[in-house]
Amino acid sequence: MNRFDNSNQNLVRALEYIPLGAQTFSKSQMAFPKGAAPLFIKRGQGCIVTDADDNEYIDFVNGLLAISLGYCDPCVDQAVMKQMQSGVSFSLSHPIEIDVAEKICELIPCAEQVRFAKNGSDATSAAIRLARAYTNKEHIAVCGYHGWQDWYIGSTSRNLGVPASTQALTHTFEYNNLESLEQLLKSHDIAAVIMEPMNIAYPEKGYLKGVKSLCEQYQAVLIFDETITGFRFDLGGAQSLFGVSPDLATFGKGIANGFPISVVCGKKEIMALMNDIFFSGTFAGETLSLAATYATIEKIQRNQVTQHLSQLGSLLTDKLNKIIIDNDIQDWVYTSGHPSWSFIHIANQGKYSAIQLRSLFIQEMAKRGILINASHNLSYAHKEKHIQTLLKAYSEVLPILANCVAKQNLEELFSGEPLQSVFKVR
Ligand SMILES: Cc1ncc(COP(=O)(O)O)c(C=O)c1O
Structure with a gap:
């Protein structure tokens, strides 16, 4: 045995x-x-x-x-069970979407508007589409892991099935090395710089500020992928901990203690383009995960x-x-x-x-x-x-x-x- x-x-x-x-x-x-x-x-x-x-x-x-x-956190599970008694997915929007969006805007420095999705990959892909629409540019600079979609995974060694034309649009830069990012910004029309604000290494002094300045200089949208760091490093995410606010940010993973939800949020001026691009999900407003998100964030806040x-x-x-x-x-x-x-x-x-x-x-x-x-x-x-x-x-x-x-x-x-x-x- x-x-x-x-x-x-x-x-x-x-x-x-x-x-x-x-x-x-x-x-x-x-x-x-x-x-x-x-x-x-x-x-x-x-x-x-x-x-x-x-x-x-x-x-x-x-x-x-x-x-x-x-x-099985009792606060989260009770909130979910209460919500379940009045329905899960509806034919129109549910007010809980507004409650959670308001809460995120209250806590996350860059968040002026919010949309929901299911996986971290949905949120990062939405942020990339927004950035391309906003800048009218196509190339992307990446640093870290950002999900399974073509635009990102084509830049890794697991690129089987991703068209070469898509792979050619995504470029990796080295963390804590501003020069490596600037080279990309100089040599390509970069629409978005997307990065995990921190994974294995702490940002060196001035690094994240330097990234933000480069993005401003080269007119690229700065996206912090806070799928992991959000509500973990700090209530306001890594952007709050390190004092650098991006244009857009994405959240997922622990935001609902295991219920499936992700978030893309950021400046109103860029988020407004959600009206023009196509970003949509049957289950994006699913209420159990939204109830779980609200209860999870409240507990993270209440219990420090x-x-x-x-x-x-x-x-x-x-x-x-x-x-x-x-x-x-x-x-x-x-x-x-x-x-x-x-x-x-x-x-x-x-x-x-x-x-x-x-x-x-x-x-x-x-x-x-x-x-x-x-x-x-x-x-x-x-x-x-x-x-x-x-x-x-x-x-x-x-x-x-x-x-x-x-x-x-x-x-x-x-x-x-x-x-x-x-x-x-x-
Ligand atoms: C930083 C980061 N971004 C995006 C993703 C993708 O999230 P998901 O697996 O929910 O699509 C992950 C998942 O590990 C992640 O760690």
Whole structure:
């Protein structure tokens, strides 16, 4: 009897009917090693999830950062159940759309007007179309991950199926390097500069302001993709934390504690073009997710959730950095990012690739009741005791990784199928 029998059996069934066996690479056997980690989750409560074999984990993946308060948060779920009693999707707009739009405009510096969608990719794609319409230019400068649509994914190594003519319009620039952006702005007619305001690295002093000035100089629309940073780094998003307001911004993920909704918002002058471009969705005004958004934002505000995430995350990274140094592996294992969304990097070491070492890492953490991939996606349900359990797991697992590199015996230690690379943008 294997600890992951039901997960593995589900995978066999899934692969028959669902290509990849999952809805995204990030939840598939390419991201969690088959046989060494769970592949299916049955339920969650707070920060604890139960896999298909009834194993329990403290979850540091948190629905790919969709869970900001915790699974089954009572405030959010009650708001959703109340709304459900009077209907879900209607034939006309519902006033709750205005309530949520007003709330977002109250909290997000750049938000003067708001439209809703379902996935982060919908919101970023809408922002790009608006920027192209506003500037009458076609080229796009990107920095970070912005979703699955042609205009973005064509700029990555996963560009199969994207027309070459579309790929030719999107260009990547390097974070914290103003020159790399300016080169693009000089050499192409750039309609929009879209970026995650921060992912693994903090913005250097003056960097985001510099990006904004360049956008003004070259008349490009500045879009902050706050799909992850929004309502996580700060109540007003990364734009508030770093004091730089873009022209447009997008939100998604944790804004509704797991309910499907995304937001594109920004300056009225640009948002007004929504009347002229085409941006539309049958479910964009779906009321359960809007009720969840309102309740989630209110709780984040009321309970000072972003401060909680920062404090807890700082405790984690401070102690984790010490464990890394104690094991003398800082050359190839290190942390980065904001405390509320910090990363654990594992580089190639000795004869092993980063991906082999990460496979072993995920296996060993799963054995200790920790579900993790490459980052600590904190939610309000994580408390200090969960961080202490995580740190204890690290203090056992990092020496295993160090020993395995020294003894070159990963093949003996790892019992699953190794991960596979999808593409790398962070
Ligand atoms: C920064 C960022 N933008 C956009 C997206 C796309 O969001 P979705 O997967 O909801 O379409 C993601 C998803 O991971 C993201 O992290």
